[in-house]
Amino acid sequence: MRRQLLERCLRGVRSYYTYSHEPFHPLKRAPAWKTAEEAVSVVKSGDVVFVHGAAATPLRLVAALTEHGKSNGLKDITVCHIHTEGPALYTNPDCKGIFRSNSFFLGANCRTAVNEGRADYVPIFLSEIPLLFHRGIINIDVALVQVSPPDKHGFCSLGTSVDCARAAVQNAKHIIGQVNPCMPRTFGDGLIHKSHFDAMVDGLANLPEHKPRPRSDVENKIGSLIAENLVVNGATLQMGIGNIPDAVLASLGNHKDLGIHSEMFSDGVVDLVEAGCVTNTHKTFHPGKIVSSFIVGTRKLFNFVDNNPFVVMCDVSVVNSIPVISQNPKVTAINSCIEVDLTGQVVSDSIGTRMYSGVGGQVDFIRGAAVGRDGEGKPILAMPSTTSKGESKIVPFLKQGGGVVTTRAHLHYLVTEWGIAYLFGKNLRQRAHELIRIAHPDHREELEKAAYERLHCMPSSDA
Numbered sequence: 001m002r003r004q005l006l007e008r009c010l011r012g013v014r015s016y017y018t019y020s021h022e023p024f025h026p027l028k029r030a031p032a033w034k035t036a037e038e039a040v041s042v043v044k045s046g047d048v049v050f051v052h053g054a055a056a057t058p059l060r061l062v063a064a065l066t067e068h069g070k071s072n073g074l075k076d077i078t079v080c081h082i083h084t085e086g087p088a089l090y091t092n093p094d095c096k097g098i099f100r101s102n103s104f105f106l107g108a109n110c111r112t113a114v115n116e117g118r119a120d121y122v123p124i125f126l127s128e129i130p131l132l133f134h135r136g137i138i139n140i141d142v143a144l145v146q147v148s149p150p151d152k153h154g155f156c157s158l159g160t161s162v163d164c165a166r167a168a169v170q171n172a173k174h175i176i177g178q179v180n181p182c183m184p185r186t187f188g189d190g191l192i193h194k195s196h197f198d199a200m201v202d203g204l205a206n207l208p209e210h211k212p213r214p215r216s217d218v219e220n221k222i223g224s225l226i227a228e229n230l231v232v233n234g235a236t237l238q239m240g241i242g243n244i245p246d247a248v249l250a251s252l253g254n255h256k257d258l259g260i261h262s263e264m265f266s267d268g269v270v271d272l273v274e275a276g277c278v279t280n281t282h283k284t285f286h287p288g289k290i291v292s293s294f295i296v297g298t299r300k301l302f303n304f305v306d307n308n309p310f311v312v313m314c315d316v317s318v319v320n321s322i323p324v325i326s327q328n329p330k331v332t333a334i335n336s337c338i339e340v341d342l343t344g345q346v347v348s349d350s351i352g353t354r355m356y357s358g359v360g361g362q363v364d365f366i367r368g369a370a371v372g373r374d375g376e377g378k379p380i381l382a383m384p385s386t387t388s389k390g391e392s393k394i395v396p397f398l399k400q401g402g403g404v405v406t407t408r409a410h411l412h413y414l415v416t417e418w419g420i421a422y423l424f425g426k427n428l429r430q431r432a433h434e435l436i437r438i439a440h441p442d443h444r445e446e447l448e449k450a451a452y453e454r455l456h457c458m459p460s461s462d463a
Contacts, residue, residue, distance in 0.1 A: 021170045023192035026154060031177070031197035036064035039176045039199040040144075043068060045075045047141040050168040053082040054264075054294045055207045055302070056161035058146040058178035065144065066090050069098040076100070080138060082129070082163060083107030083358070085208035091119050102138075104129050104164070105358030106349075114355050123349065123403070126263055126293075126361040127320035130167030143172035146203060148183040150194045158190035159183040160207065160302065161294040162313040163263075166190060178203030184306035188313040210296045212267065215243045215250075218384045221417040223247025226334060229420060230378050230413065231255060234282045236328035238262040238365045239269075240335040241296060244382045248334050252277055259283040260290040261328050263320050263361040266297040270304045284327040286312050293319040320361045325368025331377040333365035337406070338383070341398050342432040342451050342459075344408035344423050346381060353401030366410050370424075378413060381406065385416040385440040392443035394435050396450030414438065432459035 040061060043049060049065065052058055066089040069077055079090050080102040090099035091113035101119035103110050105126070113119035124132070132138045145165055147156035156177060158165050166189050169175050175196055180203040194200070215223075226248045231237070236259040239245035249268030252258065259280040260269055269290070272278045280288050289309070293316040295301055305311045318324060325331055338356065339347040349357050362381075369377035383393050394416075398404070412424040414435065421434035432451040436444050436459055451459045 023166065023169055023196050026193045027195035029195050031194055031200045034199045034201060036060045036178070036201045036203075037068065039201050040065045040068045042174055042198075043074070043077065043142050045077065048078045048080060048139060050140045050143040050172060051079055051081040051084060052145040052158070052161060052165050053084050053163065054161045054296050055085060055210070056146045056159055056165070056183070056294075057084040057086055057208060058144050058203065059086045059208070060203045060205065061144040061176060061178050061201065062086070063089060066095065066099070070095065074098055078102050080104070080140070082126075084109060085210070088113075093118070103358070105360055106355055111355065121355050121358070123359050125320070125359055125364055126163075127317055127364045129164040130315060130317045133164070133167045133171040140168055140172040142174045142176065143168045144176050144178070145169060146178040146180055146183055147192065148185045149179050149181055151185070154194045155191045156194055157183065157185040158192060158313075159186055160305070162186070162188060162190035163294045163316040166315045167317070169196065174198045176201065180204055180207075182207055182302075184302050186305050186311060186313040187309050189315045189318070190313050206299075207302060209298045210266070211298055212246055213243060215247050216384075218417045219243045219247045220250075222382050222384070222415055223249075224251045225417070225420060226380060226382060226415055227251035227255070230380060230415075231332055232330060233257055235259070235330040235332045236261050236283055238325075238331070238333040238361075238369075239265060240360070240362065241266065242336045244336050245334050257281045259328065260292070261285060261319070261325065261331070262291075263293045263316060263365070265290070265292050265295055267301045270301055273304075273310075282329045284329065285324055291319060316361075320364035322364060322368045322371065325365060326372045326377070328372070329374055329376070331365075331369040331372045332380065333369040333378070334380045334382065335362045335365070336383055337381045339393050339395060339398060339402060340381075340383070340411075340414060340435065341395055342435055342447065342454065343428050344411040344414075344431050344435070345398060345404050346406035346411055347398055347402040348405035350401065350403040352399035359405050362405055363410060366406060366412075370410070370412060379410070380413040380415060381411060382415040385418055385438065386443075390442075392439055392447065394439040394443070394447065396447065396454060429455055429457055429460055433461050
């Protein structure tokens with residue numbers, strides 16, 4: 001039906017109901033309600049299948065897709081996605097040759113397959129993933145998404161993950177929706193009229209939850225250092241995922257008039273809203289509202305965003321646009337990293353050659369904060385000073401194969417439990433001094449010797 005309407009337009013046969021890729025636009029057609037097995041039977045060998053990510057992962061459709069490929073002898077199906085929750089069944093060893101995952105950001109469920117060579121990873125800024133679909137670099141045959149039930153006007157919501165899913169449904173040849181009453185209905189760019197679906201599947205199930213891990217004393221110390229020294233009243237916050245951003249949020253209970261403009265957020269933001277700390281009063285882009293692209297958390301978070309006009313979920317190409325981010329006041333971007341060398345090169349997506357996560361939105365927001373129109377932005381990266389084995393995470397040289405996500409020119413603030421290093425405008429000698437100062441004391445002497453060997457001079461704070 002979608003192709004027929006498009007062909008009519010191309011032939012010049014126009015009617016009021018000419019085809020539109022815009023998901024907001026109601027079409028004169030109705031989706032077919034099918035079982036998950038019937039719906040995914042459209043997938044054939046060689047197809048590219050998009051899978052909705054994070055808490056919106058359509059697990060019923062994923063299971064049906066995997067079984068369909070295995071039982072029908074299909075081959076060479078590419079499954080593309082950002083990080084997904086639940087078991088990524090199509091990455092199992094018995095699916096080799098049938099499916100090949102292509103991740104734009106690695107979740108834990110795909111790391112083994114990528115590092116064993118059975119799956120792929122695309123280094124890409126989160127803001128640019130939609131361009132892959134819009135420019136036809138990746139042509140999606142079938143999109144599997146999870147949505148809320150249609151409202152009285154026929155509109156479903158992409159709910160917890162608008163991110164790159166909106167671009168996927170705009171460009172997919174065939175769209176299958178797992179309709180789940182547990183999916184929050186969110187405001188913003190994530191609405192899709194039911195007439196754009198080729199098939200709908202009953203999918204009542206609890207969304208995958210991402211419960212926070214207990215925070216260590218080191219993580220709490222880093223959180224308090226950032227909150228007390230770098231976050232000011234009226235700041236617009238972006239937080240990545242993980243215990244350190246969560247520790248910052250937990251330390252902001254005495255702040256006022258904070259705003260949220262972040263590619264994602266989790267339960268900690270709900271606590272700040274309930275405490276009256278988040279008002280979004282001073283924001284320029286969507287003032288008075290939280291702006292995000294996807295959420296990861298617990299049922300508490302899902303209930304908070306459900307039918308809540310205080311939260312606007314937008315296409316990630318908008319949320320993570322550097323010119324858009326930079327409009328907001330006092331942009332404070334807080335992200336984690338894995339390893340930093342003495343010149344300020346930052347590894348964030350791998351541990352040596354072992355792929356771990358992805359580029360994500362770190363650089364988008366670091367740049368947005370750095371070039372903020374008011375000149376008061378703070379691009380912050382944070383990490384414990386040592387690994388769980390006691391090895392220094394501030395190193396003379398990066399591990400072989402380590403992925404430099406944030407360059408030495410991008411890094412302004414680095415925070416460990418030992419303090420805050422400010423590197424903007426510092427030369428290599430000064431940078432080494434600042435970084436050694438916040439390294440673990442057990443490693444500082446060794447780092448000083450390594451810095452001298454590398455730079456042929458002693459690290460120093462002198463200009």
